[in-house]
Amino acid sequence: MENAAIFGWALLWILFWGALGGVVTPRIYARKDLEISQASFGGAVIGAALGPLSLFPLWVATPKITNRLIGIGIALVVGLFVAAFALADPDNLCVVNGSFVVSQLTNGIVIGIIYGLMALGLTLIFSILGVVSFAHGEFYMIGGMVTYFITARWLPGVSPFIAILGSCIVTFAIGYVFERLFLRPMGSGKIERPTEYAILVTFGLAFFLQYFTQALTSAVPVKAQRFFPFPRTEIPADSGALLSMTPGNITILDAISVPNPRFTAAVLALIMLAALLWFLFRTWVGKALRAVSQDRQAAAVTGINPDTMNTLAFSLGAMLAGLSGASLVQVFSWLPQVGIPAAARSFVIVVLGGMGSLPGAFLGGLIVGLVEAAGTGCIPDATRAASYMPAYGMVILTLVLLLKPTGLFGREL
């Protein structure tokens, strides 16, 4: 960074006026007897965006803080942040090279879709059981492991679809057995303080699954082959200016470059997402699931067995984590420990999107994917940028917990 000072001052400016806006605005609104539910968050965003220029008018006029106002504020903060970064480090690849930026953003969206799929499983479990599964990362890890072992060790040359199906069956079965043995008793009131019990017992499951896998497979990193290598094509045929594919990469418009494994993983994730939405909104069982998540008693009155739906939701959630692991095992190298950062990332996504909200989980996945792509691409020191990968999500989590703990679409825990 050439002018790190500019960036530092800009950050300090954002933090100072954001904090001031967040603390003072609700008091002013409360004194004028106005609604204050959004005042702290709105004040912080508006303060961070334009500082005193917007804060004083806000305090004098005290308009109703609408979502549009907050949206404009967020856009301004992001703009200020980016501008400060560009001024501070004019030679950075993120500032100079437009096609790099577009590629990086596309990659962020592509990986974000898969994060979203995994977080969807977590939020599905939460919306129906009211339980945060701390073993979610381990289901993700097992999904990838099973896929790797089927494609590379047990049945080499078999279609990747079979392997993915296998990982679905395994994760679904583990989720089913665990729910029946350990979570079902919570519903019948046999267990004191079910929330605490659920936190600990799912954590125990994570502990068990991680070391069980490690004992069976050893701790050597593995990586699956590309599932579906691209055919070599160029459109138009001579230059490839519109679209050019090699087995390992796809380049669109000579600018956007996405590696094959990520691309196929995202396509797989989108197919699964469509299937999940069809299941949840078009089938009887899916509608029953959503009914239980809205009102347990009412659903039970209409003849839905909530216990069955609990089991189904937990197994489905585990399967979704397994699926995202299965589609990502060709992207990242795989170890029994890969589940922990993935789980932490899912927690960030569900808190950001709002606990129990399905669209929130998907949108949150995209946001976290984009932020991680921007972080790894733009931070000057590349090795350091990569090793701080989990930190980007945590920055988001900290901001959400500070400003809007209910998340984008959420109800509180």
Added chain:
Amino acid sequence: MNPNLVYRVSGSIAVILLLAIPLASSEMGGLGPLVLSSYFMHLAITGFFYAILASSWSLLAGYAGQFSFGHMAFMAIGGYATGLIGKFIRFTTAPSELCTDIPLPGSWWLVILNIRRVGTIDESCLDMAKTQTLPAGTLIVFPPVWASIAMGLVFGAIFGLLVGWLVLRLRSTYLALFTIGFSEILRAAISAEIPVTEGQSGLELVPLFPAGLLGFSSTSKIPPYYAMLLLFILAMALMSWLASSRFGLFIRAIREDEEAAAALGVNIVRFKVLVFVITSTIAAAAGALQAHYIGIITPNTLIILQMSLVIAMAVIGGLENIYAASVGAIVITFVLELLRTSVSIGPIEIDMTLWRLVFFGILLMLTLRFQRNGLLFPILERISRGGVAKETVSIRTETDEEFADLEDPDTDGPDAESSREQPERTADTENAET
């Protein structure tokens, strides 16, 4: 027998036994036929270390109902704080002029060393100062170990306050979610900042007693044994005092029902943050002491495995009782070591280093499901009652009957009986209190 008396007597016997153990160590020549190797002493120190962590975690999780998965992160904050102070701070009798010098009263200078770049033979500024600016005969002194350990505690408390203030305003699930990420980030940061923390290769620390103590050398196990035991006893004394005071009552009320506790006037956020800061500080103290005893601290100390072990110890011992949790930790430390050897069944050799953890994972889940009070707590409870089991249970059934009577006025027989009993029991409790 009076349960309090039994607790005191059995507690004192345990403390005396623990104080006497080093007499039987090989360094002291052993007690007759009983000779404990220095390996055993090492295990005992590790056992105390885990006992401090497990019991402080049980105060946080079992008493206050706040589930933190970042307890090992606070332990590592304590260890790294004292290690980094030992690495970067020196006291001299003359200004070095090349490093950052801060004058202290009494013609001493606090010197902060520079961060050396990796891969260069860049000398530390103090080494250069020794040959260039420092006058001959200048004393260069390491910061005293106890002071840097105390700073480790301060850092543990500060981080505990920040995390607690951020997260504990919300429901307890958020704490669990946040602390997993917090410890992951801390691990990533320690591994990445190699010039400061030495990364994966680990930060070396001076021994607990660099000059030895009372004739024991700096590598002897006996002074660290007593140091860790002292910290263990102090922590247990502090925590049992807290648990039996109004503070303990408040945090248990928060665990049972936050809304009800708040409605009765407990400032729930303040008490949650307070218990979080206290337990984090205790964890940091244990981490700082253990880091000096081992002599090296690596980021692997805060992986989730370590956290899972502490949780398994607390749960298997008895989550809702700090004594049971600490006994559980000591027992499991020894059991884990015993299970380390490989077993061969026929031609298949099983590497137990991993399978024992699998076994503990299953045991943790089964304990939670079927024996919520832990496996050791019922035994301890039985001892403390002098063999009289089921005392509280019988009282509870009586109260249930009373409630049943209130709801159902037709039954007259038990009604008369309970109304006759009630004044007796209140008299009893009054006697017990005075």
